[in-house]
Amino acid sequence: AKPEPLKIMMSGAPASGKGTQCELIKTKYGLVHIAAGDLLREEITAGSENGRRAKEYMEKGQLVPDDIVVTMVKDRLSQPDSQENGWLLDGYPRSQSQATALRDFGFKPDLFILLEVSEEILVERVVGRRLDPLTGKIYHLKYSPPENEEIAARLTQRFDDTEEKVKLRLHTHHQNVKAVLSMYEDITIKIDGNVLKDDVFFQIDGALSMLLEIKSASSSMV
């Protein structure tokens, strides 16, 4: 039988490198990357009522209410591409109620990755982060600078990427992380996220290839 596709959750403090690692995982493993923060920013750009409400919370570094986030993520997970290729959920769940909702909808991850990064590094990563609005690529002025002047000239900064706002986001993260972790204890791996992005990926890649081997071994026994 064909092995079931991978289902992965990526968590970590603001700017711990979730989005950066998800891009690398997506390229190698072909999983569908679903980022709660990106879905919310799309709602804001579209000018929807949900987007307008979400922005009020995002500006304060607080969690957007479940009635907006839960259905949005569930709908994306239910799409045929996520079901066929497997999914990589980034920045969700961030509370026990979100984790419970997902479980009740029948979405069960194989692995819960927690990126661990010191607070000093997180602040440096946030203030240096830039985004390319054309390609969606994440840059950092010091650690992943743009390839040329043309790209550099069009880079933008997120509205919540200031030192003051990241402290609020960090506070929210610390308030919720324990409760979320307790739901996935048996499938959690903690990754040292302080090192260079390729070295972070090396650790994650090792865990994912092992998981794939286990999955294909158990499916060939069926």
Ligand code: AP5
């Ligand atoms: P969200 O967009 O998810 O923001 P976040 O959790 O604060 O995480 P970030 O996107 O800031 O960082 P990241 O970990 O992806 O890091 P990145 O790879 O970009 O959420 C925003 C808001 O939306 C929340 O505050 C909340 O209000 C709301 N929200 C989202 N999900 C929600 C949910 N489930 N429920 C309710 N509300 C929700 O890297 C950061 C920088 O560092 C980049 O510049 C990058 O180039 C650089 N970098 C990355 N890795 C390395 C490395 N190893 N070495 C050096 N530099 C690196």
